[in-house]
Every structure is written in C-alpha cells, then in structure tokens.
Amino acid sequence: MQAEDRASEIEQRERDEAIARCRKQPVESGNGICRDCFESVEVLRGNAFRCVSCQQDFEHRQRIKHGGRHV
Ligand SMILES: [Zn+2]
Numbered sequence: 001m002q003a004e005d006r007a008s009e010i011e012q013r014e015r016d017e018a019i020a021r022c023r024k025q026p027v028e029s030g031n032g033i034c035r036d037c038f039e040s041v042e043v044l045r046g047n048a049f050r051c052v053s054c055q056q057d058f059e060h061r062q063r064i065k066h067g068g069r070h071v
C-alpha cells in the first residue's frame with residue numbers, strides 16, 4: 001500500500017509539473033504584427049508584441065501609470 005501511494009504521488013507530481021511546464025509557455029508571442037496599430041513589426045523585433053513606436057508609447061504610458069508624478 002505504502003509503495004503504491006508513493007508511486008501515485010510521484011505520478012501526480014510529474015503530471016503537475018507537465019501542466020506547469022505547459023502553462024509557462026507564453027500565451028501570446030509576437031507574430032510579427034503590432035498589437036496596437038496592427039502594422040507589421042520589423043523582423044528585428046520579430047518576437048515583440050508592438051512596433052517600436054507603439055512600444056515606446058506603451059512604456060511611456062506605463063511610466064506615467066507607475067509614479068510618473070515624480071518626473
Ligand atoms: Zn504599432
């Protein structure tokens with residue numbers, strides 16, 4: 001009985017790890033299209049979500065959101 005419990009425990013853990021591995025995969029990855037303006041993103045930024053100008057815009061907005069008052 002004990003050994004069986006141990007085995008199923010390991011099996012369970014392995015299954016959990018496999019699920020965790022799957023979840024760690026990025027849900028969305030850059031597909032070459034800017035998610036803000038839907039222009040194609042330069043190949044250099046092939047795994048980026050946004051084109052350069054939208055990314056800068058996004059970062060600017062983030063900065064404002066997170067304590068922009070200090071600037
Ligand atoms: Zn864009």
